[in-house]
Amino acid sequence: MMKKHIFKACIMIASSAVMLPLMAATQLTADINAGKTIANQGGGAVAPCMTCHGANGEGMGISNFPRLAGSSQYYLRKQLEDFKSGKRQQALMQPMAAGLNDQQILNVSAYYASLPTPNLTKPAVVDPAIYAAGEQLAENGDIARQLVACANCHGPRGIGLPPAIPALIGQSSGYIEAQLNAWQSGNRKNDDGGLMTEVASNLTAEDIAAVAAYYSSVRQTESTP
């Protein structure tokens, strides 16, 4: 039952989100070059994004700074707006987003969306049994426990379902784990319809470690790390 409900909701979010950027585009037009300047040089009180998110938006796994490159403009913009409004809370990112106006948020989102999604340069070395458990849950779910497959929304191998559903491939295990724990504890609650809150609430710590290990090391074309 949960599976059906959540899958329908997922399609609804994915399709309604298509309309939003189109509507907003009548007011603001993205300037990718201006976005690149913010990413590399910052502006005003805002630090260059690259100091934490890497020279090409590839992220810094070791510090749990997420990959931005290749995420959709819609998703990145939504996250920045949520940090700015306080709907998504995080001590490092809230001041960054607060220092950007709507045009700058659009520009920098468009810039990172224009970059290719990289594989992590140094994929995590993971225990094959944990990887296999993560792959099983991510790609197939667990019917006995009524756990829906992450792939239903995030696509096979976590390639994402733009615009609303982010890719998980290329994110570090630490970042993925931190986000799932944040939803579980209620620290992150900016997901429309509470989809991720519901998903995360049904996961054990072992599930979280396993899917994080899987997504941080899966490649777009291979089935094992």
Ligand code: HEC
């Ligand atoms: C001082 C380090 C730092 C700087 C500088 C920084 N960020 Fe971040 N950013 C973070 C951290 C840490 C997170 C993860 C927040 C969390 O755990 O919720 C994050 C998350 C994000 C996310 C959410 C990504 C996702 O997948 O949900 C976006 C978008 C983002 N940052 C954009 C930017 C932009 C644009 C800039 C430059 C204007 C910037 N950041 C500068 C540290 C930084």
Ligand code: HEC
């Ligand atoms: C019903 C659809 C749905 C399912 C199933 C689902 N997700 Fe999500 N997930 C989302 C949506 C929508 C977002 C974006 C939330 C937002 O806008 O902040 C998201 C975001 C995330 C993020 C944050 C990515 C980032 O860049 O910050 C992680 C991590 C994540 N999901 C992991 C998982 C895992 C692991 C599973 C399976 C156990 C899963 N999700 C199942 C819909 C889903």
